[in-house]
Every structure is written in C-alpha cells, then in structure tokens.
Amino acid sequence: MKATFVLLASFCSSAIVLAQNSTAGISPNKFENLPLGKILPAGWLKDQLAVQTNGLGGRQHEFYHAISQTNWMGGDGTYNELQEAGSYWFNALVPNGVLANSDAIKKRTSDFLNYVISHQDTDGWLGPEVNTTLNRYLWGRYPFLFGATQMIEADPSLSDKVVAAIYKFVQGANSMIKNNKGLEDWGKARWFEFAITLQWLYDNHPNGNEALLTETMGLLKSTGYPWEKVFSDQYFPKGPTEGLSNPLGLQYMWHGVNVAQALKASAVSYRMSGSQTDLDNASSAWDKVFLYHGRPSGVFGADEYLAGLDAVRGTELCLVVELMAAASYLYQVIGDLKYADRAEKVTYNALPATLTGNMWSRQYLQQQNQVASKKMNPDPFPTDGSYSNVFGLEPNYPCCTVNFPQGWPKFISNAFVTTSDGASLVHVYLGPFNTNIQLQDGNSVQVAVDTQYPFSDTLKTTVTASKAFTYYVRIPGWVSGGTISINSGPTQPLSPTNGLQPVKVGGGLTQILLNLPAQIVTEQRPHGSVAVHRGPLHYAFDISRKETVLKRDSQQPLAADLQFDATAAWQYAIDPSTFRFHAGTALPTLPSPIYDAEKPSLSISVTACPISWSTAGDTFVSSPPTSPNCxxxxxTIKLIPYGATKLRISEFPVFKH
Incomplete structure (x- = not known):
C-alpha cells in the first residue's frame, strides 16, 4: 500500500506551509508502470533496439568526448558530466542495456553509478563540483536520478545503497533551495523532473522520510517556473516566438525541450494536490501546444523556441524523446487516450525520421518538408545554426547525441501498465512485446504479442495466467472497424471504453486476435496543404538523394556527418481523392533496419502533377503554394512511412484532377 499525504505548499520568505492528512492520500496514478526489464521487445522492435545498441546510441561511450570514460573516471571533469552529458547518457543507456541485455552497456552504466555515488560529498552533493569552487546547479542531476531509479527497478539488490545516496542528495538539495542556491533558469524550468523522483521515493521507498519529500516537492514547485501561467491563453504564443517579448520575464519559457518536458508539470502538481484544476491544466496545455505548433509526425515545432506550424521550421531531437517520455507519464497519471495515441505516433514517425537507418548519425532538427540536409545558406532557423539538419555526430548542439537513446527503450518499458489496484494488465503501446509479471494475489501472467504493427493491422496475443483476470488492450483513436476474436471464436466488433478493450482471461492460456484497420485520412495544414495518415503512420514522398560524407570521427569512422542532396523532382501537388493503400507483401520478418528507404513494404499511391515550387537557395523549400497550377x-507518386524518409515532402499542395 502506498504511503499517503496531501501537500499544500506556498513559498514565502523560504517558508513552506504543509498540511498533512492521514485520511487522504497522494493522488494515485490511473495506471502503474512496470519495473524496468519486465517488458521486453520482440520481432522487428527487438531488432530496432539492437540497431541502436550497435550504433551511435549504444557505442558512443567508446569514443565520444562528451561521455568517454576518461571524462568521469579520473578525468578533469571539464564537460560537466553531471550537468548534462553524463546524466542524459546514463538515463538513456540504463534501459537500453537492460532491454538489449548488453553486458557491455550494463557494466558501463554500473561503473558510472558506482563512481558517482562513491564520490558523493559529505553534504550529499553528486558531481564533479565536489572539492572544487565550481557553482553547484541542481538540474543536471535530475536525469541521473532517473537512471539511478531505473537501475534499482532492474536490480532491487541495489536499493539500500542507491536509495541512501539519493536521500542524502535530497537532504542537501532541500537545504540549498531554502538558502536560495542551486536553481538557475534550467533548474527552475524543470523543477518537476526532480519532483518525479521524489514521488517515486514516496511510492516505493518512503523510509520514514515523508516530511522531507513533501517539503522538497513544495520548495521545487514554488521556486520553479509557473507553467500553468506559461500555458494559459493569456501568455501562450499562437505562432513563432521570434520577435515576441517575453511576458513573464522567464528566459526559457518558450524553449522547445522545456515545453515538451513541462507538459508533465501540472500532472506532477496533481499528484501533490489532488486538484481537478491541475488535471484540467495538463489537458489544456497539451491541446494548446499541438493546436498552435503541432506537426503531422506527432511532435511540435521548436527550432530552439516554439516555431508555429510552418513545414520548414525545425523540431529538435531532444524534444522528440522528451515528448515521448511526457506522453507516457501523462497517460499513466491521467489515463486519457490522447496521450498514448500521440506517444505511439511520435515513436513510429518522428523518432526514426531524424536518425539514419543504421542509427550512426542523427539530426539536431528535422523538418516536415526537407529537401536537403546540408549547411544551410540562408538558414530557416532563427536561433539554431545552419548545420542543424545535417545528419551527424553532434550537429549544432551535442545534447541530442547523448539524450536520443532514451527514446526506444523508454517506449518499450512503458508499453504495458497495471491498473492502480494491481489486478489487471493493460497493453498500451501496440507492437511486438513480451512481458512476465505477477498481478494482485500472486497471479502470474505472461504475455507474448506477435505482430508487425505498425506495418501490419493484425496483432496475435497469447496470455498465460495462473488465475482469471481482466486484460485490457488500448484501441487507438484511428482504428476504423476493428474486430477481436478470442481462442479462435467468432469475430466480434470492438467495444472499448476510454480507449481500452477488456478481455476476460481465464486461468491457463488465452489467445487474442485483433484486427485494427484504419482509413486514409488527410490533415489540413497551412497554406491549403494537406498531410496524409493511415493508422499510426504518417506518409511522405521520399526524395531520392545523393550522400556526401562531410567528415568522420577520428576514433569511430561509422560516426559520420552526412550531407544529403535531392537527385529527383519533388515539386508535386496531389489529388487527395485518388489515394490508394498498398499493404505490400507480408514477410515472416521485416527488413533491418526497417526505417530506411524502400524497407517498409506498405505505401500509399496518389495522383500528382508537377508544379512551380521555389526554394531558398538550394537548401530549403518555401511554404507550399496555395491552389497551384500543374x-x-x-x-502517380508513392508515399511511404515518414520515419523511413530522410529527405521528404509530407505537407502537400492540393490540385483537383
């Protein structure tokens, strides 16, 4: 049974007012996530994780200066390894190593954890600032704490040692905040990241420290950015932010990654307050971001700062993976289908689109309409550099190199949840997975999902249980005419409630066959253009390209900076009345890596005609022309899944055929 509290906090002259009530409790999540390692990928998804493990994500610690071992084991600490790079890398590689069962990664993350804890200061501080006069800022430790709590979940034998170290840090942080230390703009903007770890401690290892945890949560919130104001109608920008004055005087309130992370803020507050207002704020903020800045690939535009709706403006890779994490958290706290639907869309579209198929090179910014990947002159990004859409080791800023590997592992580790009472299992993210857990009353449950989704509409699930229970599977909002069959019985139409299809599972073996077809739909975009979707996949015209190697890393030549130039026409308008879906040839296994040109077999054909469509120099395309003439x-042109394209048109002008 979870410990309970109610927190009412205000900050005035460093004072916190707390009200505790033994009859009320911390607001429970709608669903509970499973410990790291309880959900494993299968099929094409297992292969995708293997590609990452053998690519830049899983091997960068062998050579990359930002997180090489010499930088934290006896090195000079000049890269602030627990201010960003090392923390990001650790948070990402802990689940990567566990889910891929990589001994090399697990050893490296274990060494990192042990090194950091063994060098903890007597006042609890973690990081290279120990025994120095360097300033101490709290934010860089927050991703490290995420990695540490994941390691405890994967290996409970670490609990005593690691939890004690975390509590020592929490005590020191509490004292720092009370003395107005440790919080610069990044820390104030991301206060809820620390609060999530504190709530994890309260839920799993309270250890008599409830008062410390609640007080520290209150301190964080009351000294942090007021995100409910940032997301309010009064202050939230309804278009690109360059040239706008900052109405709240908060330096990073419109920073894209901050916004992606801060979509969790009101849900974190809800767990502290139990207030419906916090839930309403979380929902409103989510909708507002995508209304004014959303992209058909599932993300939103922010080439450093919020960028409006134009297809040529960029989206940062760090934003992509942080949005995925936020969506999982929000779904587990609130249970609204819209969060899970978007998490799946982002994962199956935006994430692979900004990485090369072999995952050895990544972009800083991706574009919906991207006709070149090169040093841009002129540059369409008001703040970020002209190298930002090159695929490479660290184009523009290095943060995304160390942060992007959290994407696939955390998506996998959040694919199943349990109901808050622990009695039922819920399959949230659709794809090939295996899980083996114990539910309430010792009910041992194994689940194997055999599917090529999202490259197929069919899922075959085998559930083996020691006792009867209700199994749930999420039915995405885009499903049209879906059906279910149990144990080869009659096919029945789906009847989900709040997006969840219940299945009564008995003791023993139960087989579930789901068919989840979808219609081709168009999304209206600026300038009269349209984007194309079917099911979880967004479709784009894949522009054939010439690849030029700009440079290679001196220690690892597979880590290359790549320039892509179009080698064929892309200036087309389409007639949406002529869409035809082509499922392709079913194969026992999908090609590897699946997210690369010509690898997915499914496609959509459409009638198109050439049009006049200008570029700025030879680097980026102008806005889609409205009602162009052929x-x-x-x-007839072919559209393929957006994630498999690296140069593309995905927001099309329209003509009538």
Missing amino acids: TGSTT
Whole structure:
C-alpha cells in the first residue's frame, strides 16, 4: 500500500506551509508502470533496439568526448558530466542495456553509478563540483536520478545503497533551495523532473522520510517556473516566438525541450494536490501546444523556441524523446487516450525520421518538408545554426547525441501498465512485446504479442495466467472497424471504453486476435496543404538523394556527418481523392533496419502533377503554394512511412484532377 499525504505548499520568505492528512492520500496514478526489464521487445522492435545498441546510441561511450570514460573516471571533469552529458547518457543507456541485455552497456552504466555515488560529498552533493569552487546547479542531476531509479527497478539488490545516496542528495538539495542556491533558469524550468523522483521515493521507498519529500516537492514547485501561467491563453504564443517579448520575464519559457518536458508539470502538481484544476491544466496545455505548433509526425515545432506550424521550421531531437517520455507519464497519471495515441505516433514517425537507418548519425532538427540536409545558406532557423539538419555526430548542439537513446527503450518499458489496484494488465503501446509479471494475489501472467504493427493491422496475443483476470488492450483513436476474436471464436466488433478493450482471461492460456484497420485520412495544414495518415503512420514522398560524407570521427569512422542532396523532382501537388493503400507483401520478418528507404513494404499511391515550387537557395523549400497550377502531365507518386524518409515532402499542395 502506498504511503499517503496531501501537500499544500506556498513559498514565502523560504517558508513552506504543509498540511498533512492521514485520511487522504497522494493522488494515485490511473495506471502503474512496470519495473524496468519486465517488458521486453520482440520481432522487428527487438531488432530496432539492437540497431541502436550497435550504433551511435549504444557505442558512443567508446569514443565520444562528451561521455568517454576518461571524462568521469579520473578525468578533469571539464564537460560537466553531471550537468548534462553524463546524466542524459546514463538515463538513456540504463534501459537500453537492460532491454538489449548488453553486458557491455550494463557494466558501463554500473561503473558510472558506482563512481558517482562513491564520490558523493559529505553534504550529499553528486558531481564533479565536489572539492572544487565550481557553482553547484541542481538540474543536471535530475536525469541521473532517473537512471539511478531505473537501475534499482532492474536490480532491487541495489536499493539500500542507491536509495541512501539519493536521500542524502535530497537532504542537501532541500537545504540549498531554502538558502536560495542551486536553481538557475534550467533548474527552475524543470523543477518537476526532480519532483518525479521524489514521488517515486514516496511510492516505493518512503523510509520514514515523508516530511522531507513533501517539503522538497513544495520548495521545487514554488521556486520553479509557473507553467500553468506559461500555458494559459493569456501568455501562450499562437505562432513563432521570434520577435515576441517575453511576458513573464522567464528566459526559457518558450524553449522547445522545456515545453515538451513541462507538459508533465501540472500532472506532477496533481499528484501533490489532488486538484481537478491541475488535471484540467495538463489537458489544456497539451491541446494548446499541438493546436498552435503541432506537426503531422506527432511532435511540435521548436527550432530552439516554439516555431508555429510552418513545414520548414525545425523540431529538435531532444524534444522528440522528451515528448515521448511526457506522453507516457501523462497517460499513466491521467489515463486519457490522447496521450498514448500521440506517444505511439511520435515513436513510429518522428523518432526514426531524424536518425539514419543504421542509427550512426542523427539530426539536431528535422523538418516536415526537407529537401536537403546540408549547411544551410540562408538558414530557416532563427536561433539554431545552419548545420542543424545535417545528419551527424553532434550537429549544432551535442545534447541530442547523448539524450536520443532514451527514446526506444523508454517506449518499450512503458508499453504495458497495471491498473492502480494491481489486478489487471493493460497493453498500451501496440507492437511486438513480451512481458512476465505477477498481478494482485500472486497471479502470474505472461504475455507474448506477435505482430508487425505498425506495418501490419493484425496483432496475435497469447496470455498465460495462473488465475482469471481482466486484460485490457488500448484501441487507438484511428482504428476504423476493428474486430477481436478470442481462442479462435467468432469475430466480434470492438467495444472499448476510454480507449481500452477488456478481455476476460481465464486461468491457463488465452489467445487474442485483433484486427485494427484504419482509413486514409488527410490533415489540413497551412497554406491549403494537406498531410496524409493511415493508422499510426504518417506518409511522405521520399526524395531520392545523393550522400556526401562531410567528415568522420577520428576514433569511430561509422560516426559520420552526412550531407544529403535531392537527385529527383519533388515539386508535386496531389489529388487527395485518388489515394490508394498498398499493404505490400507480408514477410515472416521485416527488413533491418526497417526505417530506411524502400524497407517498409506498405505505401500509399496518389495522383500528382508537377508544379512551380521555389526554394531558398538550394537548401530549403518555401511554404507550399496555395491552389497551384500543374506545369505538366499528371503522374502517380508513392508515399511511404515518414520515419523511413530522410529527405521528404509530407505537407502537400492540393490540385483537383
């Protein structure tokens, strides 16, 4: 049974007012996540994780200066390894190593954890600032704490040692905040990241420290950015932010990654307050971000700062993976289908689109309409550099190199949850997975999901249980005419409630066959253009390209900076009345890596015609022309899953055929 509290906090002259009530409790999550390692990928998803493990994500610690071992084991600490790089890397590679069962990664993350804890200061501080006069800022430790709590979940034998170290740090942080130390703008903007770890401690290892935890949560919130104001109608920008004055005087309130992370803020507050207002704020903020800045690939535009709706403006890779993490957290706290639907769309579209198929090179910024990947002159990004859409080791800023590997592992580790009472299992993210857990009353449950989803509409699930229970599977909002069959019985139409299809599972073996077809739909975009979707996948015109190697890392030549130039016409308008879906040829296993040109077999064909569509220099395309005239005969073009494209058009002008 979880410990209970109610927190009412205000900050005035460093004082905290707390009200505790033994009859009320910390607001429970709608669903509870499973410990790291209880959910494993299968099929194509297992292969995708293997590609990452053998690529830049899983091997960067062998050579990359930002997190090489010499930088934290006896090195000079000049890269602030627990201010960003090391923390990001640790948070990402802990689940990567466990889920891929990589002994090399598990050893490296274990060594990192042990090194950091063994060098903890007597006042609890963690990081290279120990025994120095360097300033101490709290934020960089927050991702490290995420990694540490994941390691405890994967290996409970670490609990005593690691939990004690975390509590020592919490005590020191509490004292720092009371003395107005440790919080610069990044820390104030991301206060809820620390609060999530504190709530994890309260839920799993309270150890008599409830008062410390509640007080520290209150201190964080009351000294942090007021995100409910940032996301309010009064202050939230409804278009690109360059040239706008900052109405709240908060330096990073419109920073894209901060916004992606801060979508969790009101849900974190809800767990502290139990207030419906916090839930309403979380929902409103989510909707507002995508209304004014959303992208068909599932993310939102922010080439450093919020960028509006234009297809050529960028989205940072760090934003992509932080949005995925936020969506999982929000779904587990609130249970609204919209969070899970978007998490799946982002994962199956935006994440692979900004990485090369072999995952050895990544972008800083991706674009919905991206006709070149090169040093840009002119540059469409008001704040970020002209190298930002090159695929490479560290184009523009290095943060995304160390942060992006959290994407696939955390998606996998949040694919199943349990109901808050621990009696039922819920399959949230659709794809090939295996899980083996114990539910309430010692009910041992194993689940194997055999599917090529999202490259197929069919899921075959085998559930083996020692006792009867209700199994749930999420039915995405885009499903049209879905059906279910139990143990080869009659096919029945789906009847989900709040997006969840219940299945009565008996003791023993139960087989579930789901068919989740979808219609081709268009999304209206600026300038009269349209984007194309079917099911969880967004579709784009894949522009054939020439690849030029700009440079290679001196220690690891597979880590290369790549320039892509278009080698074929891409200036087309389409007739949406002519869409045809092509499922392709079913294969026993999907090609590897699946997210690369010509690898997915499914496609959508559409009638198109060439048009006049200008570029800025030879680097980026202008806005889609409205109601363009055809400049030649009609033809048929093929659209493929957006994630498999690296140069693309995905927001199309429209003509009538």
